[in-house]
Amino acid sequence: MLVLASASTAQGQIAAGTMMLGGSVGYIQQSTEGAVGNTNEKLSELWQFNVSPTAAYFLVDNLAVGLNLGYSGSTGTLYNYIRAVPIGGTGSGVTVLQDVSELRSYNLRVGPIARYYQFVGEKAALFGQLGGGYQANRMEGETTSADPLYVSSELVTGGGFFAQLMPGFAFFPTHKLALEVTLGGFGYQRQTQKATFTQPAMVPASNVREYTASSFGASFGLSSLQLGAVFYLGRK
Template identity: 35%
Template sequence: MKKTLIGALFLSAGTLPAQAQISAGTKLLSTSLHYSYQTTEEVLNSLNSKQGKLVYEEFGFVPSAGYFVTENLAVGLTGQLSVRKRHFGTAASGPGTITGVYLEQKIRTLSGGVFGRYYKFLGEKVALYGQLGVNYQNNYYYFSSRYDSSNGRGLYAYLSPGLVFFPSNKIGLELAMRGASYDRMTNERDVINSSATKNTVTTSTFNFGFGLNDLNLGISFYLGRN
């Protein structure tokens, strides 16, 4: 009876669909995009409690290239360009107007670094992955309300989860989250049209991005995969 039961278990296991793998030597090329747009009605105490519309926009572009050093594990290089904008305006306001109030904040980020990505397949067509990376980044900030700008430089480390659907062996459609990150930045503030000495500040920050606004859509190509 025991032999029959064990034989049946092995037979049923042999009929389960085999999970796909990505073999060593496969080359990875991927890119992802992110865009978010939000508007809220806000009251700014710094502007004598004026009420207006606060608009937040963010765009991100992340290209990557990697090589699978072993099965399902890739290492490689990645870069990032992101632009974030915040606008606050009251009635009849806008750039160049004299009625109402218009404030603007811009943050531009450029970064590049190394990453490692490991895949865990859930079947033939779907896989989860975790990506660990370290980047060097440069940030540029501009604040119209204070007529100043600043530059930041430093290291950025992150751990992000993702999901890949494979319509074919060589193409993957990705859905990734920003995940958890840590950065240590040194910022130099420069007041526009002023001879004042630059202020230098070093900050360390932990960030967590697991919401809908932290989703990135991407596509990846697996060159040389069978």
Template identity: 35%
Template sequence: MNLKNALLLLTLLAGTTSLAQAQTAIPAGTTSLGGSIGYSRHTESQGQDVVTSQFRVAPSAGFFVADNLAVGINLNYSAGRTTISNYPENNLDAATSLRVGPYVQYYKMLSEQFGFLGTLGAGYQRSFTPTYTDPVTSLNVTRSGYYASLTPGVVFFPVPKFGISASVGYLGYDHVNVQPSASQTVSNFGASFGLDQLTFGGTFYFGR
């Protein structure tokens, strides 16, 4: 192969690579609107059945400021309940949690239909958790403060303008004030991954 043919081949390869990248990228100017939903249920038998269930929903809206890079805002609401089979009269009210804040999301598309994504979010959070202080007395605990989280996931596009995403947990930091305590603050940093954290989402991409 002479030099002229080699240069021609390299030019074609470079052009093909650039075209493939352009085709798989989610272009700047795209608007996304969607959310995720999840449900988990866990049962323990300790002489009685203790069932813990949780429902999660998280709508979001974003705008791609560059190819494959979006900024936006999301809301995350969850409600969970624990029931005890032998003591139905002592079942507590549902524990609830609310998070709202901005996010930055990056997509790494491996093909036109499949890719990885990472979501970095932060914002305000508030939760309500009823708990027992003794077998017959309950206490309602409220926590409010801020959070930061990094959530990896995968995304699949069955059609160009609609994507299905999935994740199995996150790496996060929380800092909250606890009530009814007048001065207690709690900070947590750690990872939470597993099938009980499985969450699916669907997003429309306008302008893709």
């Protein structure tokens, strides 16, 4: 795509004064299985959904500024097994489900964005989107087990600031509609969190801690795939 952008002589543009309305959605569902002793068992499940509506205004040709909202939610389950050997220690034993851990997380983001398009023809363009703002999140986890020592729950809440640089590709089937795809980007975030961990069988039964965490990283690939559609109101 970068080679095409530098070599292309065909030019397109989105003129100043155009309004951009659209967004993207992403969905992931995963399930893993593996050998536990002599049987094949389910080890984990993951479900994740995100949606990100955007509204922006083109101040100059191909450069828009606006506002982006983002929501994501996920549910994950982990299965832990043990091998139960019959009394007397004879035989290979059987596979028994020891405990199940479930995790649910939610994240809400809001902030300004700036997006620039580089056309590689009349119907295709590369774009880069820089954004930032504030996010709030919540994570709930619980473990159920046949052994009371492993029964526990956890609640983490917090929020903070974030910044993200995201490249993407847009295809224009019509003059006022674009279909988009992104595969991740670069991100930074700094958050303050409060975590409460509860384990009834232990003393003390609960533990509360507060902390601040920051991270910077890059994520590219199908696991970060998002598809979107954008309408360009007033584009001539």
